[in-house]
Every structure is written in C-alpha cells, then in structure tokens.
Amino acid sequence: MFESLSERLGGVFDRLTKQGALSADDVKTAMREVRVALLEADVSLPVARQFIKSVEGKATGAAVTKSVTPGQQVVKIVHDELIKMLAGEEAADALKIDNPPAPILMVGLQGSGKTTTTAKLAKRLKDREGKRVLMASLDTNRPAAMEQLQILGTQIGVDTLPIVKGESAVQIAKRAKQQATLGGYDVYMLDTAGRLHIDEVLMDEVQAVRDVANPRETLLVVDGLTGQDAVNVATEFDEKVGVSGVVLTRMDGDGRGGAALSMRAVTGKPIRFVGLGEKMDALETFEAERIAGRILGMGDIVALVERAQETLEQEQAERMAKRFQKGLFNMNDMKNQLEQMIKMGGMQGVMGMMPGMSKYAKQAEDAGLNDKTITHQIALINSMTKKERANPQILQASRKKRIAAGAGLEVSDLNKLLKMHRQMSDSMKKLSKMGKGGMMKQAMK
Ligand code: GDP
Ligand code: MG
Known part of the structure; x- marks a missing residue:
C-alpha cells in the first residue's frame, strides 16, 4: 500500500x-x-x-x-x-507508583481504548510487579461503561470498585481513593469518561477528578491510527489536565504510527506503552526502534546497513567487486561470501533483511542451502589447498576424497558445493555485465 x-x-x-x-x-x-x-x-x-x-x-x-x-x-x-x-x-516502563495507594488517571477521547488499556495495565502491574490493583470506572456518560470494566476485572482477576448508580465522577474518585486506602491496594486506576471531541464540560470534570485524586501518573490514551488530530488532542489534554505519559493503542493495525512522532515532538511527553490488540496481554512497552521502522516502512534495510558497516571490511569489498566485474569467482571468493552470510545472521538473516528477497530464500533452501550446510561448505573449502581453491576445476576423484575426509564430510557434499560454486560463478558473470549496482537492483526487484 x-x-x-x-x-x-x-x-x-x-x-x-x-x-x-x-x-x-x-x-x-x-x-x-x-x-x-x-x-x-x-x-x-x-x-x-x-x-x-x-x-x-x-x-x-x-x-x-x-x-x-x-x-x-x-x-x-x-x-x-x-x-x-x-x-x-x-525509561518507557518507569511508572511512578510507589507510596501506596498510587492513583493512575486514564484520559483520552471516546473509543481510544482507555477502558481496555486500564485493564491491560492493571493486569501487567499485577502479573509482573505483584501489585494489588483496584480499578474504578468514572464513566457516568455511557450506560454500559462501568459494567465493561467490571467484566474485564473479573476476567483478569483484578478488583473493581463496586458500582453505585447516580454518583458523579468526582464522588466515584473519592470513593476509589478511600477504598484503595482501606483495602491496602498498591495502585488504583481511574478510568474516565471519553469524549468525542475536546469538550469543556468533560474537561472540567477530568480536572475536578484530578484535583481530588492527585494522580501520580496521568496517562493519555491515543488511537495510533489517528494522524494529525492526535497532536491537538495531546496538546489540549496536557494543557488542561497535565499528562505524564502516552499510551498508543491499535498499533496492531496497519497505520504507520506517525502520531507517535508528532506527539512526542509537540508535547515532549514520553510514550510509555503501545496497545497491540484487543486481548488483555496485548500491551507492550514502547520501543522507539520498532516505531521508527514502521514510520519509514522499510523491511530491515537499517539493520542490513548496520551489519554491513560492522562486518564488511572495505578493502575486501573493493577487491571482491573488482574480481566480480572481471567475472572472477573462485573458492576463496565463495568462502568470503559464505562467511559474510554467517556474520549477517545466516540465510534467514540475509534474506529477511532485504525486501523482495524472500523468493530467493526459497530457491536457495530448495538448493539445500541453510545455516548448517553453509558451515559445512566453509569446512570443505578450508580443507582445500591454495591451488585447489584458485582452480576448483582441477578437482578429480582422489582430491575430492581427501578434501571431503579432511572436512569430515562426504564426497557428495563436496559435489553439491562445486555445483553451487558453478551456479554462483555463472550469475556473477551475468551480473557483472549488467553494470554497477546491478546485484542490489536485481535483488530489490
Ligand atoms: P474507551 O472508550 O476509550 O474506553 O475505549 P475502549 O477501551 O472501550 O476501546 C474501544 C474499542 O477499541 C474496543 O473494542 C477495544 O477492544 C478496542 N481496542 C482497544 N485497544 C486496542 C488495541 O490496541 N488494538 C485493537 N485492535 N483494538 C483495541
Ligand atoms: Mg471507556
């Protein structure tokens, strides 16, 4: 797309x-x-x-x-x-929730995923940090909102504040605080009512709740699929209520996640978690690398470049390029290539990093190339003499036997290597005729 x-x-x-x-x-x-x-x-x-x-x-x-x-x-x-x-x-995961009971206020637009995220986070705090958590729904606007949180609470084994009809959001917040203190909870989470747009009445309500609860963390929940709007929402909430961190939901969808960058740049608030689905364990700490890759929409070119920089010695690369251009490709060259592949993470590593390479991966695998056979092939080449490596065509039966035995392998393994060398050598010749950059362009098609 x-x-x-x-x-x-x-x-x-x-x-x-x-x-x-x-x-x-x-x-x-x-x-x-x-x-x-x-x-x-x-x-x-x-x-x-x-x-x-x-x-x-x-x-x-x-x-x-x-x-x-x-x-x-x-x-x-x-x-x-x-x-x-x-x-x-x-640090993304460092919520300030010491001094029990620590209040966490959840804010955001309607449908952004506040209630779901409240439950996911409560489960995470319980499972990973052994915290006793109490959740309270302050959503007096939507009829089934309180029940929604209660059902999730039962599902994940986290307590919810009993529902009392007719209370205001502020009254619920006060009761949550009281219950959390009396009940010896470590954390209590306040899931506020959503709004479709920034709306003064509801904003005043959240402010009032904030003043009562004095939250240790105020997490803004934002739909990761929303674009430009996310920035306005974040700015507004931060000015009116004060936000300590952001949770980006629906990052399992196919949006590019540019909202993350916008919000980070405009509000300066850290993105703490990302929601990756509707299930209760689909919440992960925010990883900048993952989102950056998504925004740029690349396979893993970056990792490829990094590894290439680390591993490919420049002289060697230049020397090889010159040889390939002349159509030269002997066993030493092949050994270099195989060793490079291993350094770059083996077959899967190399193929997975280049967009469009997966079809070659299958071909190579069909031809019997995998991480184990690569290691075997290097062992076979190591077992050859200098002269044999430079001119593999001199390999007759007796030499083959000696080489295979030296590597602890069979002559049939060596034959496979020789066949692959011939094929690679042929394609090198073809590619060198296509001119510079030909190999990469071929691979990216
Ligand atoms: P609220 O109005 O802000 O409380 O939003 P809800 O928590 O009720 O979520 C609205 C809908 O979004 C629900 O159907 C959730 O299951 C769904 N949802 C929330 N977070 C995610 C997420 O990270 N990924 C996906 N795919 N759906 C989510
Ligand atoms: Mg809700």
Whole structure:
C-alpha cells in the first residue's frame, strides 16, 4: 500500500554511480522524499519540517559505506534520528507508583481504548510487579461503561470498585481513593469518561477528578491510527489536565504510527506503552526502534546497513567487486561470501533483511542451502589447498576424497558445493555485465 522510504530513495540515488560522501544537493533531493514518507505515515507537517531540518545537516557530507547504496545510507541516518526523537530520556516502563495507594488517571477521547488499556495495565502491574490493583470506572456518560470494566476485572482477576448508580465522577474518585486506602491496594486506576471531541464540560470534570485524586501518573490514551488530530488532542489534554505519559493503542493495525512522532515532538511527553490488540496481554512497552521502522516502512534495510558497516571490511569489498566485474569467482571468493552470510545472521538473516528477497530464500533452501550446510561448505573449502581453491576445476576423484575426509564430510557434499560454486560463478558473470549496482537492483526487484 505504501511505498517504503528505501524504495523512494532508490529512485533518487539511481543516478549516483560513484559512492562517496553525500552532497548537499543529493541530501536536499532525498529529504523531499523523506518528507513525503513522513506525511504519509501521518506525521504532522510542522513536525515533519522540524525533523527534516535536524536531519539534513547530519546527512550532508556523511560518508557512504562502500557496501551500501547512498539511499540506504540516508535511510539509516533518518532512522537513527527518528529513534533519538522518539525515545527521549525517560525509561518507557518507569511508572511512578510507589507510596501506596498510587492513583493512575486514564484520559483520552471516546473509543481510544482507555477502558481496555486500564485493564491491560492493571493486569501487567499485577502479573509482573505483584501489585494489588483496584480499578474504578468514572464513566457516568455511557450506560454500559462501568459494567465493561467490571467484566474485564473479573476476567483478569483484578478488583473493581463496586458500582453505585447516580454518583458523579468526582464522588466515584473519592470513593476509589478511600477504598484503595482501606483495602491496602498498591495502585488504583481511574478510568474516565471519553469524549468525542475536546469538550469543556468533560474537561472540567477530568480536572475536578484530578484535583481530588492527585494522580501520580496521568496517562493519555491515543488511537495510533489517528494522524494529525492526535497532536491537538495531546496538546489540549496536557494543557488542561497535565499528562505524564502516552499510551498508543491499535498499533496492531496497519497505520504507520506517525502520531507517535508528532506527539512526542509537540508535547515532549514520553510514550510509555503501545496497545497491540484487543486481548488483555496485548500491551507492550514502547520501543522507539520498532516505531521508527514502521514510520519509514522499510523491511530491515537499517539493520542490513548496520551489519554491513560492522562486518564488511572495505578493502575486501573493493577487491571482491573488482574480481566480480572481471567475472572472477573462485573458492576463496565463495568462502568470503559464505562467511559474510554467517556474520549477517545466516540465510534467514540475509534474506529477511532485504525486501523482495524472500523468493530467493526459497530457491536457495530448495538448493539445500541453510545455516548448517553453509558451515559445512566453509569446512570443505578450508580443507582445500591454495591451488585447489584458485582452480576448483582441477578437482578429480582422489582430491575430492581427501578434501571431503579432511572436512569430515562426504564426497557428495563436496559435489553439491562445486555445483553451487558453478551456479554462483555463472550469475556473477551475468551480473557483472549488467553494470554497477546491478546485484542490489536485481535483488530489490
Ligand atoms: P474507551 O472508550 O476509550 O474506553 O475505549 P475502549 O477501551 O472501550 O476501546 C474501544 C474499542 O477499541 C474496543 O473494542 C477495544 O477492544 C478496542 N481496542 C482497544 N485497544 C486496542 C488495541 O490496541 N488494538 C485493537 N485492535 N483494538 C483495541
Ligand atoms: Mg471507556
């Protein structure tokens, strides 16, 4: 549905054949694409602008690692900056709930997932931290709202404040506090009434509840599928009630999660949790990396770039590239390739990281290539002499027997390796004819 940022940038950088540093012009062009990607992910315009300003300077003049394309390099820089902006300094999971009973106030628009999140969080506090939690519904507006929380409470084994008809939200809050104190609870959670839009009457009500309860945490629950609106909602709630953290729900849907970046940038409030479904255990602590990947909509190009930077020694890469261009590919080259694959996380690692590579993964697996056979193949190559590695065509029966025995394997294993070498060698020759960048382009198709 969306075009990923790496796909967009692939086009931008096609004309860049020489790899080196990123020029100011290249970065400007790339940033236009980054902007579109952010807006498509529902990041608000001012936030997208601000973000691009901060990343532009960092990208200009940045060196491009030889083993990746400039497009991939830009994605990496953008991604790192996104994580920095999303993560902030505060630990996501650190709710301030010592000094029992600690009140947690849940606020947000109607249908954002407050009641569901209240129960999910209560369950989490009970299961993971052994807290005794009391939940109270302050939703006097919707007829079945209080029962909804009560049912969830029974389901997860968390107490709810008994329902008394006719009470106001403030009265319920007072009773919750009393009960939590008398009953020796560690935490009490106040699930407030929703509103469809920011509405003065309900906002006043939440303020009054806040003043009574004096919450240790006020969590704003926001639907992760909402875009621009999320920022207004967050700003408004923060000004009127004061928000200590954000919970993004419906992150199991196919929205891009740009709301996270917008809210973080505008309110500066940490995103503490994400809701990943309707089930009671579908709540996770916020991970900036995951959301950043989603916003950019890439396979895992970033991880690929990182690992390539870590593992691929530049000289080796250059030397290999030259050899491939000449159509040369002997057993030493093959060994290098196989070792690189292992460093990059094995077959699944390499295939999973490149978008569009999964169809090759199946082919390779059908051909018998997996992490175990890769290790075997390296052992076989290690068992060859220098001369044999340089000219595998000299391998006759007696040599084959010796090599297989040296690696503790069968001659049939060696034959498989030789066959694969021939196939790889053939495709290297073809790819080298297609010119620079051919291999990557082939793989991305
Ligand atoms: P409230 O009006 O803010 O209290 O919202 P509710 O908690 O009643 O949730 C509204 C609907 O959204 C319910 O059907 C929930 O099951 C659903 N919901 C809440 N959180 C999530 C989530 O993280 N993912 C999905 N898919 N649905 C959610
Ligand atoms: Mg509710």
